[in-house]
Amino acid sequence: MAPSVPLLSATSVTKAYAGVPALSGASLVVAPGEIHALMGENGAGKSTLIKILAGVVAADTAEITVNGERVSIDSTKAAYRLGLRFIHQEFNVVPTLSVAENIFMGRRYPRRAGLLVDWAELNREAQRALDRLGIDHIDPSQNLGALSLGDQMLVRISAALLDDAKLYVMDEPTAALTRDESERLFRVLREIRASGSSVLYVSHRLDEIMALCDKATVLRDGRSIDSGALTNITHDDLVALMIGRKVEEAYPKATAKPRETTVFAASRLATVGLNPVSFSLREGEVLGIAGLSGSGQAELIRSIFGDAKVTAGTMTLSGAPYTPSTPAAAWQSRVAYVPRERRAEGLVMRRPIFENITLAHLKRQSRAGTWLTPNREKRFAAELGANMRLKAVGPAQDVLELSGGNQQKVVFAKAVAGNPRLLLLEEPTRGVDVGAKYDIYSIVRELTAKGAAVILVSSDLPELIGISDRIAVMRQGEITTIVDAAGLREDDLINLCYGRATGMVA
């Protein structure tokens, strides 16, 4: 292949925040017409590099060229003019405006007589934008806030695809998407590549990257470790590149089999959005919950955690009736919870690590349940943190300053701190890098070895199969089947989620 001028080249990029280097001489070269993966653990510098390209953060040093011409990106406008489009994890949308208004935000609305907004035309154009992603289930005149997170992401992506840009930068675009939605997105990304534009794709999902991307650049500790085609490299090699050491297994093996004693049982448990379900969990057992998003998983977890009004049925914990009316009662019964959204539901971002960990256990972590004992709390937090390889300056550091994986470890530390009998996990490794994922799975294993039971809700199918002993499949608010995880294939699990016939006996 003849050496061509790269579409985008950023070399010798350095950036330090308050003296702490985030990038130290990273480089990234994207050719025209390719899908390029940007990989690395949380804290490797991916976000900083993207923010520099987007004109949000000013680099300390950087040489950036677009189509061979030296440019400086000093504002988001400059990035836009250069033909760069960004689709972020935390997308900026206005939930109270319609889908069409959100798609056309910052653009000129179609007008009638050059004055009045032509709403019908606006909705038609928005529908055309959605059509490109093959989306027919979203009404453009609907309020964006009424849509699921996945659908909101799809709207956001359609908006970015409206005008033909040179490079689309996507940060974890599939985090909230179902498999079908992801597939549709990938089709469009391939179309973009065929048209000569490029995509810079950031994701923790290696399978996606292997299937979708042509080339990859791996960042570690603010440096580009390697860059090359994805044709002659294995999954394990990539992981080793990212974390700088070999990982034998993605999931730590269970050291003990589930015991016979039942920890938790639900009998015809029901709430709004959850039809009566019955199941039981033994000591040391992990029950995975699979299903399309919105199939009743959240309702099930919230019922067990005392955050939803149980309308029918009963629960028992260690044989005794269990009727939590509040999350406080659940914690009191040693039922712990790792919520789906760590920033919105799990953490008080601007408070120290140790305060976050002891927040659910202040009664025991204080004198007479009233007087704070911060030094004892800090020692307790430091011990727990060290046990789960939490990377932080110390227990008094604000959670805000930690990387995503380490923030999630703080959420886990809070859950584990009370020595739970039952641990409820919702998407425990979303947006968490490979190394931290392994640490988190190890925490789960350690708990089950001590006899705790775990309910794991996850959309990450390999994770469900890798960690669970059994998997309950939920559809339309019901548990349709419970299968053994050992030997289960991903395809079979997907079919079960969709309620399609499979070759296997469930």
Place this chain on the structure above:
Amino acid sequence: MQLFVRRYGTLIGFVAILVFFSAVLPGTFPTARNWLNITQQVSMLMVVAAGMTIVMVMGDFDLSVGSAASLAGIVAALMMAAGQPIWAAVAVALLVGLLGGAFNGAMVSLVGILPFIATLATMTMFSGLAFVVSGGKTISGRAIPEDFGNFARGGIPLGEWGGVAISLPNLSIIAIVVVLAVWVLLEQTTYGRRLYAIGGNMEAAHLSGIAVKRLRLIAFSLTGLAAAAGGLMYASRVASANPVQGSGLMLNAIAAVFLGTTMSRHGEPRILATVVGVIVLGVLDNGLTQMSVDSYVRQVLVGALILLAVAASSVTQGRR
């Protein structure tokens, strides 16, 4: 450098103000007597602002503190005028503040009305009640027992300074006690820790097993109690009560807490920072009055200063 301005800008400004007044008013401003006087002048505001800090830690507001202060003063004065003993009048007035605050808390946490709206409504209600029960009249003179007025005039003698007897005023002592109590509550107890968690992330606090509704209700009750105490101190100081005498307290209390937030790490209210905020306002008032600056001009200056302090702390918090 930017960080320095953000954290310490208010303190530096405060020192600059002190230096300025000391230079312009060398004979009267930097004296022990004047400073003890300032502590007495700000004592009512200090108590009300300390109470305000409690709800603002959760990210809430209470606009009704001024009206609650007036109402408490009126209730106590009416009871004393009716021949009830002072302790009973004071107790009932404090109870009125506590219940008024609990009512605010119920509206905010149980009914779910925004604090701004709920306390705006109760501000009018309490004010109206004060007019109704007093018939719109100022209660003063013989109706108020001498002991009640004397309390504010009294103090603990500290000896002589420059040939003048000085003492620590009783009102200042009350303010110090209240500030200490709020400090212990917010900084040393699990209750305070939980309030800060609610202020940081209410949903995460709820899911961590914190009884958000109950704690908010208690916080508003305490703010109401502090407002009533402030109103009683005011009534004692002027040995009279009228239905609008607490009205200036609310804005100044919120301003003092805001001034304080400019000094904390993430802009969260801290009781000791609130104390500095109150003293800044008190010193400005004291110095400008001594310089015979017109009271309306004073208002403009104080308002501008608050804007300056808050602007200096938000400029560096990140551009949007």
